[in-house]
Amino acid sequence: MKRLLREIYGNAVEFVRTFGAFQLFFLRLLRYSPRMLFTRFGVIVRQVYNAGAMSLVIVMVCGLFVGAVLALQAYSNMSRFNAEDWTGVAAAFALVKELGPVMTAILFAGRAGTALTSEIGLMKATDQLSAMEMMAVNPVPRVLVPRFLGGVISMPLLVAIFSAIGMFGAHIVGVELFQVDVGSFWQQIQLHVEPSDVREGIIKSVVFGFVASLIAVWEGYNTVPTAEGVGRATTRTVVITAITILIFDFMITAALI
Amino acid sequence: MLNRDGGSWIWLVGDESENLIEIRDLKYSRGSRAIFDGLNLEIKRGEVTAIMGPSGTGKTTLLRLITRQLIPQHGAIYIDGVDIATLSQSELYKLRQRFGMLFQNGALLTDLSVFENVAFPLREHTNLSNRLIRHIVLTKLHAVGLRGAAAMMPAELSGGMARRVALARAMVMDPDILLYDEPFVGLDPISMGVIVRLVRQMNDALGITSIVVSHDVEEISTVADRSFLLSGGKVAASGSPEELRTASSDLVRQFMHGMADGPVAFHYQAPSYEEQLLGRDAE
Numbered sequence: 001m002k003r004l005l006r007e008i009y010g011n012a013v014e015f016v017r018t019f020g021a022f023q024l025f026f027l028r029l030l031r032y033s034p035r036m037l038f039t040r041f042g043v044i045v046r047q048v049y050n051a052g053a054m055s056l057v058i059v060m061v062c063g064l065f066v067g068a069v070l071a072l073q074a075y076s077n078m079s080r081f082n083a084e085d086w087t088g089v090a091a092a093f094a095l096v097k098e099l100g101p102v103m104t105a106i107l108f109a110g111r112a113g114t115a116l117t118s119e120i121g122l123m124k125a126t127d128q129l130s131a132m133e134m135m136a137v138n139p140v141p142r143v144l145v146p147r148f149l150g151g152v153i154s155m156p157l158l159v160a161i162f163s164a165i166g167m168f169g170a171h172i173v174g175v176e177l178f179q180v181d182v183g184s185f186w187q188q189i190q191l192h193v194e195p196s197d198v199r200e201g202i203i204k205s206v207v208f209g210f211v212a213s214l215i216a217v218w219e220g221y222n223t224v225p226t227a228e229g230v231g232r233a234t235t236r237t238v239v240i241t242a243i244t245i246l247i248f249d250f251m252i253t254a255a256l257i
Numbered sequence: 258m259l260n261r262d263g264g265s266w267i268w269l270v271g272d273e274s275e276n277l278i279e280i281r282d283l284k285y286s287r288g289s290r291a292i293f294d295g296l297n298l299e300i301k302r303g304e305v306t307a308i309m310g311p312s313g314t315g316k317t318t319l320l321r322l323i324t325r326q327l328i329p330q331h332g333a334i335y336i337d338g339v340d341i342a343t344l345s346q347s348e349l350y351k352l353r354q355r356f357g358m359l360f361q362n363g364a365l366l367t368d369l370s371v372f373e374n375v376a377f378p379l380r381e382h383t384n385l386s387n388r389l390i391r392h393i394v395l396t397k398l399h400a401v402g403l404r405g406a407a408a409m410m411p412a413e414l415s416g417g418m419a420r421r422v423a424l425a426r427a428m429v430m431d432p433d434i435l436l437y438d439e440p441f442v443g444l445d446p447i448s449m450g451v452i453v454r455l456v457r458q459m460n461d462a463l464g465i466t467s468i469v470v471s472h473d474v475e476e477i478s479t480v481a482d483r484s485f486l487l488s489g490g491k492v493a494a495s496g497s498p499e500e501l502r503t504a505s506s507d508l509v510r511q512f513m514h515g516m517a518d519g520p521v522a523f524h525y526q527a528p529s530y531e532e533q534l535l536g537r538d539a540e
Contacts, residue, residue: 127364130326134358135378135426136350142381 025218029148032141040146047150051112051213052157058111059104059158060165066103067166070094071173075180084174085184091170092189096197100163101204102249105212107162108155109241113216116147117237120220121230129221144217151213152206159205200256207252208245215241277302277337277434277466278323284331284490285315285322292318294490296332305460305467307477307498310487311512311521316470317361319487320436323468324356325349354382357427358436363419365411365426371398372407375426382430397425402451417448424452428459435459437469441476449476456480474513478502486512488521 037044074090120143123129129139167189174180216237223233278300285293292315300306308316321327323334325341333340336352344352365374375394379385385393398404401421411419420440427435437456441449457480460467471477477484478498486494486501486509494501494509502513511519527533 123367126362126367127360128366131358131360131364131366131423133326134324134353134356135381135430136353137378137381138346138350 022218025221026214028140029145029214029217032145033149036141036145037149040141043146044149044153047146048153049150051108051116051147051150052154054115055108055111055154055158056161058107059162062103062107063100063162063165064169066099066162067091067095067169067171068173070099070166071170071178074170075174075178084178084180085188087174087178087180088167088170088185089188089192091174092167092193093197095163095166095170096193096201097204098249098253100159100166101201101208102245104159104162104205105155105208105245106242108151108158108208108212109216109238109245112151112154113212113237113241114234116151116213116216117220117223117234118230120144120147120217121223121225121233124221124223125225125227125230144221148213148217151216152209155209155212156202156205159201159208163201200252203256204249204252207248211244211248212241215244274338275301278468279335280323280332281335282332283322283329283334285318285327285329291490293322293329296487296491298485298492298495300466300468301483302466303460303464304482305456305469305480307481307484308468308470308487309472309474309477309484309512310493312472314487315490316472316487317438320358320438320468320470324353324358324436354430355433356436357430357432357434359420359424359427359438359440361438361442363411363416363423365414365419365423367411369411370407371403371409371411371414371422374411374422375429377426378430393429394425397429398422400428401425401455417444420444421448421452424455428463431463433465435465435467437467437471439471440469441471441473453480474515488512 070091071087074087075084078084078086078090120129123143129143132139132142171182171185175182175185219233219237219240223229276299278298280296280298283293283296283298284291296319308319310316318327322329323336325334325344328342333342335341341349341352365371366377369377372394375397376390379390379393383390395404395407398407401424403418403421403425406414406418406422411422414422420443424440435456440452440456444452453476456467456469459465469477469481478501481498484495484498484501485492488508494504494506496504501509504510504513508520510516511521517523
């Protein structure tokens with residue numbers, strides 16, 4: 001019993017310590033971000049390419065099929081009430097408010113987040129970060145901030161692309177496959193999807209961009225500098241990001257309803 | 258000497274004592290294992306100092322402590338009379354600009370070419386023109402025989418070449434103190450000879466202080482002015498390579514002559530070989 005209590009106490013202390021360090025790390029990134037945005041713009045653009053452009057294919061393919069399956073589900077259910085024209089609206093709501101930001105963030109964690117973690121982790125394991133420290137170059141602004149900002153900037157763009165391609169997929173299924181009237185399909189979307197719905201999606205995409213990028217660089221920077229350590233950190237990035245994104249999604253939705 | 262001038266710290270040259278680095282009663286442990294237990298050591302200005310010792314005695318850890326990548330749990334490290342544990346981050350970075358360090362694996366930045374790796378400290382800390390940076394980088398690469406590899410990426414280099422590029426990078430800012438972490442490991446005889454000569458030549462030509470961590474007794478003995486042999490978290494012996502080679506201490510003799518038997522056991526602590534093979538140790 002005493003041992004159990006001691007273990008719980010030890011874990012609680014460790015959790016508080018890690019959480020505090022995580023917050024300080026976030027503040028350090030934010031502190032250097034504005035300056036880096038202007039002085040290292042080229043490096044940040046390269047990171048937007050690495051995190052964003054390199055994730056485009058996976059985001060577009062997934063967006064197409066998510067939109068298509070949403071239209072399939074919507075059509076099969078709406079047709080029971082002779083409300084097939086609402087197929088597009090149902091798909092648009094789901095994509096813009098929920099699945100666009102959430103699916104993109106999870107895909108981002110799997111593609112760009114793991115790449116960020118393993119890259120930074122390997123830099124640590126091969127003493128590159130120590131070498132920078134020894135050259136009197138702070139690795140936080142030089143290495144971490146551009147990667148963090150690259151992810152933050154990429155996420156809303158990827159969400160927009162995911163949702164747009166998703167709507168294209170919904171159009172193919174609804175209009176081309178099930179012969180829903182094309183005018184009704186798009187007019188219903190125009191009538192019922194409000195700017196506030198789009199705003200909700202934008203807010204989520206920005207928050208998820210911060211969350212996913214922060215977790216990826218944190219895990220990379222705190223990697224145990226071994227091959228196994230890099231592997232574990234990469235796995236943790238995906239798992240923690242996915243869970244955190246879903247929790248934040250619930251909280252933002254609850255706050256905006 | 259580090260002095261405060263108008264609120265900021267500056268390094269002053271002059272009034273220099275003989276010892277550039279002094280380590281006093283240093284204690285450092287990892288978990289329950291003590292790496293250093295009251296280590297005292299002095300590095301003299303302008304000399305090549307060798308830090309030697311069997312594997313696991315904390316030679317690399319000592320370099321990391323000297324450069325404050327690690328902080329001692331007890332005791333102090335003085336550089337030019339200043340306790341480096343008291344420096345702020347900006348003062349520490351100012352101090353580190355006086356250092357050049359050659360890491361065991363080179364630690365080249367993998368997303369930059371050889372040229373850009375060597376140019377990296379210049380681009381970060383100076384406002385020199387591209388033309389001047391090019392001249393300096395090519396001069397340093399020429400010194401290590403790799404001017405022709407300037408356009409290559411680190412992944413295309415052999416281990417020895419990467420180490421030589423890292424050496425060019427370490428000396429590109431003309432540091433006062435050069436630290437070498439196992440510079441001879443994995444080098445072919447030609448590269449090793451070049452590096453050994455470079456250590457000595459750079460020290461004498463540039464008037465710098467060099468600290469070489471190594472267990473290659475033969476190579477390091479040819480260039481070191483003074484050697485320290487670490488064991489059990491302390492300095493077990495010190496002196497010129499010749500003095501160490503002729504020392505009567507069993508530990509020093511075992512290390513310097515590479516003998517299997519002696520105070521340092523070849524086998525890590527283990528149960529009886531026979532009992533372990535017969536599975537009796539598990540009973």
